[in-house]
Amino acid sequence: QVQLVESGGGLVQAGGSLRLSCAASERTAESYVMGWFRQAPGKKREFVASISRSGGRIFYADSVKGRFTISRDNAKNTVYLQMNNLEPEDTAVYYCATSPLKYAPREADFTSWGQGTQVTVSS
Numbered sequence: 001q002v003q004l005v006e007s008g009g010g011l012v013q014a015g016g017s018l019r020l021s022c023a024a025s026e027r028t029a030e031s032y033v034m035g036w037f038r039q040a041p042g043k044k045r046e047f048v049a050s051i052s053r054s055g056g057r058i059f060y061a062d063s064v065k066g067r068f069t070i071s072r073d074n075a076k077n078t079v080y081l082q083m084n085n086l087e088p089e090d091t092a093v094y095y096c097a098t099s100p101l102k103y104a105p106r107e108a109d110f111t112s113w114g115q116g117t118q119v120t121v122s123s
Contacts, residue, residue, distance in 0.1 A: 002026060002112040004096045009117030012086055016121070020081040022096030022114060033099040034072060034079040035110055038092035038119075045095070047107060049081060057103075063089075086121045093118050 003025035012018055020036070035050035049060045049070040058070055069082040079096060094117050097110035104110060 002098050004098065004112060004114035006094065006096050006114045006117040009094060009119045011120045011122065014086060014088055014121055014123050016086050017084045018086065018119060020083065020094055020117060022079045024077040024098065033101060033104040035097050035104065036070060036081045037095045037097060037107065040092040045107070050104060051079065088121045088123045091119060091121050
């Protein structure tokens with residue numbers, strides 16, 4: 001199973017920015033769809049963004065469109081989530097995940113998960 005380690009979380013004021021990183025343990029960045037999910041206190045985990053193997057197919061949740069950008073660096077086996085104009089509603093634990101599928105429209109399609117990184121946005 002792929003090991004994933006997230007970093008870059010923290011405390012930021014509303015309107016600020018953070019950049020999350022997710023490093024994979026093996027040369028999987030070219031072979032897997034990678035995604036970001038988040039879980040706020042008392043809520044279900046939800047999809048945030050995903051990026052295809054080549055980076056040519058990207059999806060975002062409606063709530064983050066125009067503010068968040070997902071990208072990947074296959075040479076570094078790393079996927080990123082640039083988060084701009086953060087809102088208190090973005091406060092959550094953010095998880096990186098990978099899917100072995102060419103197309104992964106469901107959370108259940110993601111089979112390896114990181115431990116999560118906390119993002120807190122103050123108002």
